[in-house]
Amino acid sequence: xxxxxxxxxxxxxxxxxxxxxxxxxxxxxxxxxxxxxxxxxxxxxxxxxxxxxxxxxxxxxxxxxxxxxxxxxxxxxxxxxxxxxxxxxxxxxxxxxxxxxxxxxxxxxxxxxxxxxxxxxxxxxxxxxxxxxxxxxxxxxxxxxxxxxxxxxxxxxxxxxxxxxxxxxxxxxxxxxxxxxxxxxxxxxxxxxxxxxxxxxxxxxxxxxxxxxxxxxxxxxxxxxxxxxxxxxxxxxxxxxxxxxxxxxxxxxxxxxxxxxxxxxxxxxxxxxxxxxxxxxxxxxxxxxxxxxxxxxxxxxxxxxxxxxxxxxxxxxxxxxxxxxxxxxxxxxxxxxxxxxxxxxxxxxxxxxxxxxxxxxx
Numbered sequence: 384x385x386x387x388x389x390x391x392x393x394x395x396x397x398x399x400x401x402x403x404x405x406x407x408x409x410x411x412x413x414x415x416x417x418x419x420x421x422x423x424x425x426x427x428x429x430x431x432x433x434x435x436x437x438x439x440x441x442x443x444x445x446x447x448x449x450x451x452x453x454x455x456x457x458x459x460x461x462x463x464x465x466x467x468x469x470x471x472x473x474x475x476x477x478x479x480x481x482x483x484x485x486x487x488x489x490x491x492x493x494x495x496x497x498x499x500x501x502x503x504x505x506x507x508x509x510x511x512x513x514x515x516x517x518x519x520x521x522x523x524x525x526x527x528x529x530x531x532x533x534x535x536x537x538x539x540x541x542x543x544x545x546x547x548x549x550x551x552x553x554x555x556x557x558x559x560x561x562x563x564x565x566x567x568x569x570x571x572x573x574x575x576x577x578x579x580x581x582x583x584x585x586x587x588x589x590x591x592x593x594x595x596x597x598x599x600x601x602x603x604x605x606x607x608x609x610x611x612x613x614x615x616x617x618x619x620x621x622x623x624x625x626x627x628x629x630x631x632x633x634x635x636x637x638x639x640x641x642x643x644x645x646x647x648x649x650x651x652x653x654x655x656x657x658x659x660x661x662x663x664x665x666x667x668x669x670x671x672x673x674x675x676x677x678x679x680x681x682x683x684x685x686x687x688x689x690x691x692x693x694x695x696x697x698x699x700x701x702x703x704x705x706x707x708x709x710x711x712x713x714x715x716x717x718x719x720x721x722x723x724x725x726x727x728x729x730x731x732x733x734x735x736x737x738x739x740x741x742x743x744x745x
Contacts (some may be wrong), residue, residue: 384400384402386399386408387400388497391516391520392507392678393520394694399413399415399649401413401414401415403413403630404434405686406686407611408441408636408686408698409436409636409637409685411438411441412636412638413571414533415445415589416445416712416726418445419432419524419527419741420427420447420451420519420524421438421441421442421447421450422450422453422515423435423449423451425452425453425455425469425470426429426455426456426460427454427455427456427463427466427491427542428515430473433671434605436477436674437672438673439477439478439481439484439668440481440674441671442483442484443483444483444634444688444728445708446528447481448485448486448611449527450487450488451485451488451489451571452471452474452487452488453490453505454467454491455492455493455494456494457491457498457507458496462507464507464509465476467510470684471489473665474489477674479689481730483705488518489512490510490514490515490518490683492504492515494588496588499514499515500514500516501515501516504515507640517692522610524682528599529563529564530563530565530597530598531563531564532563532566532702532706533561533570533616533619533620534564534598534617534702534707534710535557535559535561535619536559536615536616536654536656537558537612537613537614537617537618537655538558539557539558539559539614540557540558540612540613540614541554541555541557541603542554547557553611555605556604556605557606557612558577558601558602559601559602559655560599560601561596561597561598561599561601562598562707563598563709563710564594565585565595565597566596566597566620566712567583567586568583568586568593569583569584571620572618572619573618573620573621574610574616574618574702575616575617575618575625575627576617576697577612579608579610579611581606581607582608583607584607585604586602586604587605588600588601588602589659593715604618607743614655615654615655615656616619617710619700626701626702626731627698627701627732628698629659629694629697630692630693630694631693631699631701631730632690632691632692632696632730633690633692633729633730634690634691634704634727634728634730635683635689635711635726635728636686636688636727637683637686637689637724638681638683638690638724639685639717639722639723639725640685641717642684643665643682643683643691643724643725644681645662645663645664645665646662647661648661648662648718649661649662649718649725650697650715650717651715652713652714652716653713654709657716658696658698658699659696659698660693660695660696660715661693661694662691664691665679665680665694666678666683666684666689666691667690668688671688676690685729690730691727694701698735701729701732704728704730706730711728711729712726712727714726714727715727719738
């Protein structure tokens, strides 16, 4: 619903304020899609309510690596340690069901006077953990990116127009943002979807050449071979090959007034390419209050979250969202209006879903 910006001597922050009401589920998904950390605000008087469970589930679904449960208004429950532990115990009854949440911190606060927000509160001598801001400043996020598997969706082919420098007359680079892993000059890479092998000759940025670059840097790669690569293709490393196929399984948050039904056609935007796709099945719809999946619903309505199957007009190169949030996410766009209809998280490809690799001499 709103973004706020602030900075401390240690870090810069962007706060996406997303309401917890069910009709704003799509807002929560939008705000959480690029977040490193989620703060679930809990009223100490009310404890764990449906909105608390919904936000926690969506944080897990969107693969947010770090979660803070901020138990607010502790001053209205007389700074009760027992009440704080009750709320923590309520959360821990369902947190184990959310496999992706591995870093969860509980912090008692009172926003009225800033207790445990910036400085430790004298009212909670029983709490020995960090303050809210202290935890935000010191939490380690550098390892949250997937640095094992190199992924480079090509955004555009960089060929200078009428360069004054003769050395640039034959320059041909591939521009884009590294979506995973590390790339070094001389490194062999595979171009997908063509399946051609080549290697990286140079790595360029606005400030000059680099010997290596890593996710999420934006760079221009110059290849040793003049291979046929254009926008929508992807360069990958030979270790940890991605999925390549047109039959997809995904979790999706539906954002459109018109419901999602089997047989509907949409544009699917994934990394730097857009392809036509058809919904071939609705596997389940998630009841966020109980975390139970309702099998084979007739449709997904506005703000529903469910698992679907898709068939794309041509194969796409992808990873499971749990392994790479950049190459595992997509949006569905309504044809004709170009409205964003749904935000999706791809499930990991099955080995049987990679038959196209058999045609490549890799």
